[in-house]
Amino acid sequence: MTIYSLYVYDRHCACVYYQDWHRSKRPKPAVEGGILNAVSSAVSPQIVVNTNAANSSAFSSPRNTLMSSTGIVVAIGEETASPVLQPASSEISRSSTLPFDEEAKLVYGVILSLRNMIKKISGRDEQFVSYRTSAYKLHIYETMSGYKFIMLSDPATDGLRFVLRQIYNGPFLEYVVRNPLVPMDSHEQGIDNDYFRASVDRVVRGLSVFT
Amino acid sequence: MAIFGLWVINKAGGLVYQRNFADGLAQLTSNEYLVLAGTLHGIHAITSRLSPTGSSSGAQVIEGESFKMTILLTATGTKFVLLTSLTETTADPVLQKVYEVYADAVMKNPFHTPEMPIRSEGFDSRITALIGSGLP
Numbered sequence: 608m609t610i611y612s613l614y615v616y617d618r619h620c621a622c623v624y625y626q627d628w629h630r631s632k633r634p635k636p637a638v639e640g641g642i643l644n645a646v647s648s649a650v651s652p653q654i655v656v657n658t659n660a661a662n663s664s665a666f667s668s669p670r671n672t673l674m675s676s677t678g679i680v681v682a683i684g685e686e687t688a689s690p691v692l693q694p695a696s697s698e699i700s701r702s703s704t705l706p707f708d709e710e711a712k713l714v715y716g717v718i719l720s721l722r723n724m725i726k727k728i729s730g731r732d733e734q735f736v737s738y739r740t741s742a743y744k745l746h747i748y749e750t751m752s753g754y755k756f757i758m759l760s761d762p763a764t765d766g767l768r769f770v771l772r773q774i775y776n777g778p779f780l781e782y783v784v785r786n787p788l789v790p791m792d793s794h795e796q797g798i799d800n801d802y803f804r805a806s807v808d809r810v811v812r813g814l815s816v817f818t
Numbered sequence: 819m820a821i822f823g824l825w826v827i828n829k830a831g832g833l834v835y836q837r838n839f840a841d842g843l844a845q846l847t848s849n850e851y852l853v854l855a856g857t858l859h860g861i862h863a864i865t866s867r868l869s870p871t872g873s874s875s876g877a878q879v880i881e882g883e884s885f886k887m888t889i890l891l892t893a894t895g896t897k898f899v900l901l902t903s904l905t906e907t908t909a910d911p912v913l914q915k916v917y918e919v920y921a922d923a924v925m926k927n928p929f930h931t932p933e934m935p936i937r938s939e940g941f942d943s944r945i946t947a948l949i950g951s952g953l954p
Contacts, residue, residue, distance in 0.1 A: 717864050720857055724861075729885065739877065739880075
């Protein structure tokens with residue numbers, strides 16, 4: 608039993624957050640412009656170092672004064688991207704996997720189609736809850752504001768909707784909604800920040816199904 | 819504990835058989851069922867590519883809040899989909915039986931054209947014996 612990954616989508620179909628655990632087949636980094644800033648440093652497009660000088664002026668924002676070099680970062684994605692160090696293990700099984708932006712679109716496409724299908728078949732305003740294949744199970748929780756929390760786990764796990772709800776009620780409200788440095792609904796920024804990431808990590812690692 | 823419906827989807831994604839057994843879900847037109855079957859066919863292919871670990875089959879069970887769809891993919895690409903209540907535990911064995919009935923009453927029927935809609939009284943009556951008529 609284990610948890611593989613977590614995706615958060617906003618109501619504009621954009622992936623705004625991604626985190627994974629125990630995932631043996633990791634996605635390739637997204638192509639430039641494929642995903643928003645501040646979704647996950649592990650799958651962000653890798654920037655070649657020598658373009659940094661050119662970008663630094665274009666991306667300078669008045670908010671940059673808040674980016675201290677000490678302490679914990681409360682909103683990221685505004686600083687110029689630094690080359691990301693990929694863990695060596697993730698280089699191994701890269702060949703047949705999709706780039707992250709493609710994968711994020713496929714996940715969204717599947718849940719959107721299934722949501723519509725469930726609504727159509729039931730004839731009521733019924734939510735799609737989960738699906739299972741031989742290798743994984745996908746759980747979804749949609750908030751009133753259109754944020755979709757999607758978790759991939761081991762196929763044998765029971766419903767994890769309560770966990771997604773817990774992530775929404777706890778870390779999401781505390782470190783994203785109540786964080787003035789995270790622009791929500793911005794069409795250009797994800798919601799990644801160190802507090803949120805650490806807090807989600809704590810919730811997930813504390814689950815009995817996480818081993 | 820209820821079985822709401824059965825779909826048979828051919829390997830190209832066309833709906834070749836559809837039957838309702840119990841009330842509880844929306845009554846759709848045959849055109850709407852065709853569209854849903856095609857969508858399911860596409861989703862099934864994508865779900866096998868989203869595996870976070872190793873290779874994966876396509877979706878086997880899809881759950882809503884009041885019902886679930888259990889999908890049996892045969893080696894030839896035909897899909898049997900059973901719509902049941904969430905607590906129904908016999909969905910998998912019923913689908914295996916449906917597959918057997920399909921092999922006996924449809925594939926062995928010399929008048930049946932493969933991949934075309936199933937119009938066979940023999941199949942209908944054996945499914946009725948297996949699942950029930952849906953009529954009170």
